[in-house]
Amino acid sequence: MSNMRVYEVLAQAFVAEGVDTHFALMGNANMYWSSLLAQKHGVRTIHARHEHCACAMAGGYSRATGKIGVASVTCGPGFTQIMTELACATRGNTPLVIFAGDTELNASWSIHELDLGPLAVATGAHYVPMRHIDSVLECVREAFHVARFERRPVVLGVPMDLQQQPFPYLPDYKPSTDLGPTPQRAQPDPALVDQVVEMIAAARRPIIIAGRGAVHSGAGAALEALAERCGALLATSLLAKGLFDSNPFAIGIAGAFAGNLAREQFAESDLVIAAGVGLGHYTTEGGYLYPNARVVQIDTHPRGLWQGLRVADLHIRADAKASVDAILTKLRERHIALPGLRTHVLAQRIADEVIDSKEFPVEPNTVDPRAALLELDRVVPKDWDIVVGNGHFTNFVLTHMRGRAPERWHVINYFGAIGSGLPAAVGVAVTRNDGKVLLIEGDGSLLMHIQELETIKRHGVRLLACVLNDGAYGAEAHKFRAHGMDPSEAIHGRGDLAAVARGFGLRGVTVNALGRFEALLREHQKGDTAELWDVHIADKIPSAQYRRIHFGEI
Known part of the structure; x- marks a missing residue:
């Protein structure tokens, strides 16, 4: 007998797998395990404000390090929130292990009851249900083995009552790294x-x-x-x-x-x-x-x-x-x-070659997004990591920014989803721990999970966010215009995102003229907190890609 409960043994096994960072939204089905991981084993734990974001942060961590990202969520509605990120990780071959607390095995009923397996598998993730105390360590090993060698997300379903059972054996755990094949270069025929x-x-x-x-x-x-x-x-x-x-x-x-x-x-x-x-x-x-x-x-x-x-x-x-x-x-x-x-x-x-030289009128108090990206590329040092969200603005970023190693690029578009750029940037920034992380995101995408600015402040995460704010879902607005239709249903107004950032305790600056980035970056680097630049871009300039695909421009 080990005098340990199952959740304690599981925490010890995760540490043996090399876990040093963990992203969580705590609930009653993962609270004891996640707290022990942080407090006893010293695993850095970032507490997100949304389950999707906890998993997206783990994805950013994995992409930046090449290691397995680890996140945990509670049962029922805590689990259903992460479907989009599981699909993103599957499409992006991102190795994750998700500790998903589950309802009790022996309960007659629970308001949170849900069959986790079909949902996990539907996203392309691997599902490992933990059902018996004799195999709990084997389940952990399988989860890490599949994530590491198949490079995809794994959901480990762990019932609450099983977590609390006394572990009747010695916690002798052999990590998945000891069982994997030796890395080798496959030679050509x-x-x-x-x-x-x-x-x-x-x-x-x-x-x-x-x-x-x-x-x-x-x-x-x-x-x-x-x-x-x-x-x-x-x-x-x-x-x-x-x-x-x-x-x-x-x-x-x-x-x-x-x-x-x-x-x-x-x-x-x-x-x-x-x-x-x-x-x-x-x-x-x-x-x-x-x-x-x-x-x-x-x-x-x-x-x-x-x-x-x-x-x-x-x-x-x-x-x-x-x-x-x-x-x-x-x-x-x-x-x-x-x-x-x-x-x-x-x-x-x-x-x-000038990639896109077509002239467009620029409304007062806005900037041409192409010129803004060229200026940003010139000002931000080449050794910074660049995290790019998904949206129409992505075309401008990938067209006009150059000269950075591929390992410094993190383009979050594997599933075509918006809303994942900010949490992914948190994962990268936690990994780098030097403040040299630039998130380039759209306003609509940022607003989906803007609550994570509070997570950034609470945990002291250092990064710079540049929000290309066109006051709309730009992709849809440009497609409406391409078809001669009224885009007003896709337009929501710019708001004051810099003020929102300041409300969360971060630095926030509105940028509506070119030539400001260099001085702003100098000021940012003097500080010790995250910062958001709310860059008001002209909203009627479609990217070269959109003009070709949607407007029929040759």
């Missing part, structure tokens, strides 16, 4: 490498696309060497943004966020080599981005069909860096080196 080399030798307009898998593999330098060897241009998926920003032949993000020059080059390409990238709907513009190209996909989990699209002509199931190194070796052995697309003229065109 030499015969497939030869096929890629033949395709490169025959190509005249090759383009390389790198994704998040290439970043994790450390393949950036090898891909640049390959591109130089075969005369290829370089592009990335959204999740690898920034990987090649310093290369003179880099053309930015492939697909929906591509500029006109990149779209022109993709349309004429005869070979696309994709490394560590899924080649889904947005990256390939629904399959129309490179209609004349043969496609090679290098990925540890390649797909023949994904998001309704045929992905590639040749798939190599292997690590990105190992595969690119093998291809380079074979090219050198065969003395194959091609000019491809690389000319001084094209390099100059890339350097001189």
